[in-house]
Amino acid sequence: MLWVLFLLVAWGSAVVSCTRLCLAAVAAAQPMEATAGPRPDGRTLSLYEAAFLAGGPRRVADLALVSMSRERRLLLAHTGWVTVVDPDGRNDLERSVIAAIGPRGQSPVPPVRNLLTTADPVRALADRLVAAGLAVPAGARANVAAAVRQVRLACGVILLTGVVALLMVPPASGPGPALAWFALPLLLTASCLVIARVEVHPYSRWASPAGQQLLGRIDVPPRRPVAQRTGGGADEEPDDGELLTALAVHGTAALPDPALRAALRAHWGH
Structure with a gap:
């Protein structure tokens, strides 16, 4: 036995x-229990808060890149490179994005995202959500x-x-x-x-x-195809608010533009 x-x-x-x-x-x-800031009951989430809760620091980094790209302050190429167009960030997170890209103003997306996930503004966001009892x-x-x-x-x-x-x-x-x-x-x-x-x-x-x-509670609009230049009856491209909300909650799969998805999903060396 x-x-x-x-x-x-x-x-x-x-x-x-x-x-x-x-x-x-x-x-x-x-x-x-919330130890700082507003109680969870009755409050609403900002886009960056929703992005962190749904996908963590990586989702926050993707949201920052796409948000700045939509405002024509960054250029996200389908090859997986990001280029600075406007070097003046409007807040700490955007300044961290520009700093992560580097002094040459151009970098592959993966190392930029990796630096952003550990940047001070992202850590501060995480600490606030934990203190509020949400993360x-x-x-x-x-x-x-x-x-x-x-x-x-x-x-x-x-x-x-x-x-x-x-x-x-x-x-x-x-x-x-x-x-x-x-x-x-x-x-x-x-x-x-x-x-x-x-x-x-x-x-x-x-x-x-x-x-x-x-x-x-976040109302995410259904995904719609990007409008074709030649017409063909496709729905119009979603506005920035709809697109960024979908990205924050559902990630890059919710982006209707295949070139933008390719830019964020590129691997090191592309």
């Missing part, structure tokens, strides 16, 4: 990892991510110990009972991962439940 020792290891891994994930998920879902603190996000990784590791441990245990089962008793016992912790860990994907993922990354509620 040496295989029972491996069964204990499998069950231990499953129970410990699933318990940690449940505790981390509960902590991330707890309503957070999940970085520690809580890290705990959930680490717990999910531990459950995935536990799945691997269960499979490995199960294979070893089956090799040790006496032929006379058959593999049936051992398979059944190992199937239970594997089912437990797999179920936790599925539940975490459905229940934890929507808010644990950036927005708290209160932040999710505010995001849900």
Whole structure:
């Protein structure tokens, strides 16, 4: 019955990892009281706040680039390069954009975005949202991510110990009972991962439940195709407010212009 020792290891891994994930998920879902600024109830989100809650610092960076491009103060090329047209930023975030592009006034988009995600204005925005109870603190996000990784590791441990245990089962008793016992912790860990994907993922990354509620109140217009120069009955291009709102909430997939999507999705070296 040496295989029972491996069964204990499998069950231990499953129970410990699933318990940690449940505790981390509960902590991330707890309503957070506002310690500064207006209460979440009754307030509205700015575009940059909505962008952070929906997609984090990267979404804020994309929104800043597109916003300045729409105002003809930056040029976003489909090749993935951004060029400064107007070097005078109107606020701290725009000045960070220009500084990230560099003194030559031109740069690939990916390094600019990477610098913006850690810029002081973006960190300050995150701190304000956390203080208002709308964003999940970085520690809580890290705990959930680490717990999910531990459950995935536990799945691997269960499979490995199960294979070893089956090799040790006496032929006379058959593999049936051992398979059944190992199937239970594997089912437990797999179920936790599925539940975490459905229940934890929507808010644990950036927005708290209160932040999710505010995001849900934003009226995002349906995506419409860019008007064709030759006509053909296509809808007119959405105005800046509609386009930027859709980008803030849904990301680059909501942009109707394929050239603009290509510019933001370009990889280093393009």
